């Protein structure tokens with residue numbers, strides 16, 4: 009059992025229907041599942057994470073490699089590493105909505121700790137959006153290890169020293185200074201290059217990493233690989249001294265001729281860019297939820313403190329400020345939920361396609377047999393996955409999801425920065441530990457405007473995808489045509 013730093017009281021959480029009024033009109037069983045996920049995350053966050061948040065922040069300021077592994081293990085006890093793993097692979101089968109409500113709760117307590125679990129989810133996303141290939145390999149192993157109390161963490165590495173914004177958009181990538189390279193060799197690929205600012209980079213056992221095979225055609229040859237962090241040639245370079253979210257280290261990852269076998273290519277070679285855009289569509293609502301959690305954490309703390317200060321809370325000016333914060337947080341939350349609902353609705357038909365349903369019905373033990381696994385990871389099976397995706401999802405639907413996710417992310421990040429700033433102004437200098445917590449949340453908030461694409465880039469995506477109704481995403485072409493189909 010996890011004991012250290014347990015707080016005696018858990019502040020109440022608002023009911024799901026109160027936080028998200030639209031749930032009054034939804035199927036009660038879905039609402040119940042989501043409500044349970046949210047309450048479990050709330051209890052874990054308030055009992056275990058919040059009491060340690062300031063201490064971890066200070067330790068990580070002194071040593072950016074510091075990680076509270078006990079807390080990560082406690083997260084295992086609460087199923088935080090397998091939340092998004094399909095139930096057919098031994099996980100909990102959560103989609104983007106489940107990830108988001110969990111992250112809001114974790115980040116209301118400590119955004120850095122929340123981001124360890126968020127970055128793990130980001131690392132898994134390329135494996136999740138590219139079909140069943142990796143379910144019975146790594147994803148199954150993560151779920152089993154979690155049940156044994158052994159955290160197996162992931163990270164996702166896209167950013168390079170001279171290419172951050174440029175690797176998050178197709179047109180920019182063609183002009184970007186990408187220096188990493190993947191070279192095809194017998195039985196697999198050799199990876200060379202450096203990735204920078206990778207959350208969980210120094211903790212992860214496995215990294216999903218994207219590199220081009222042809223520097224002159226990066227967008228067309230961008231490929232995602234699953235790399236074992238214990239591989240020869242892989243090393244962790246500088247770990248950043250961070251301003252906020254310090255509990256989650258951001259590291260430089262160095263690939264020096266790292267060999268990756270063919271079966272660990274994620275999706276098909278060259279399909280990395282459309283997959284990255286699908287990943288961003290699913291991960292930006294999660295960043296919006298992190299930002300909403302930060303704002304809510306600040307609001308909860310300042311409200312709790314002001315309730316002990318009758319002269320202050322009696323002032324209309326203070327009440328107006330609190331109402332403003334409530335308003336901003338509510339709208340940020342509706343934004344991430346809209347985006348998460350849209351993404352889940354966009355990808356669900358692919359998850360429920362008869363071919364995928366048939367795969368789910370085959371017992372995992374059978375799917376893990378070497379012969380069956382060889383078939384599942386074969387080029388033919390990967391081709392079928394792409395065909396299913398094209399059969400069920402349109403380029404426009406993915407663009408719309410990406411744009412809504414970008415809208416939610418940029419808005420919520422600005423809300424996090426403004427609400428934490430306002431909270432600090434309200435408590436002034438006399439609020440002791442609450443002030444220290446608010447200062448930390450204010451530092452934590454800034455990063456949400458930067459990662460998963462800066463707010464500027466996200467807003468340009470909103471302009472192109474929603475205002476101009478452009479179709480910015482081109483899903484990978486399929487040589488295989490399934491009967492029917494939407495495009």
Ligand SMILES: Cc1cc2nc3c(=O)[nH]c(=O)nc-3n(C[C@H](O)[C@H](O)[C@H](O)COP(=O)(O)OP(=O)(O)OC[C@H]3O[C@@H](n4cnc5c(N)ncnc54)[C@H](O)[C@@H]3O)c2cc1C
Nearest residue numbers: 164165166167171172173205206207258459460461462464
């Ligand atoms: C702590 C931390 C954790 C991170 N975690 C990860 C991770 O886990 N995995 C990962 O792959 N990456 C990660 N990142 C990288 C992050 O996604 C990038 O920092 C981000 O995409 C911005 O890239 P950049 O830092 O190179 O800034 P730049 O791209 O150099 O941008 C600098 C400024 O110019 C603006 N700008 C750039 N291009 C344009 C344009 N075309 N139009 C308008 N404005 C533009 C930007 O908005 C920004 O204000 C992390 C970053 C940080 C700081």
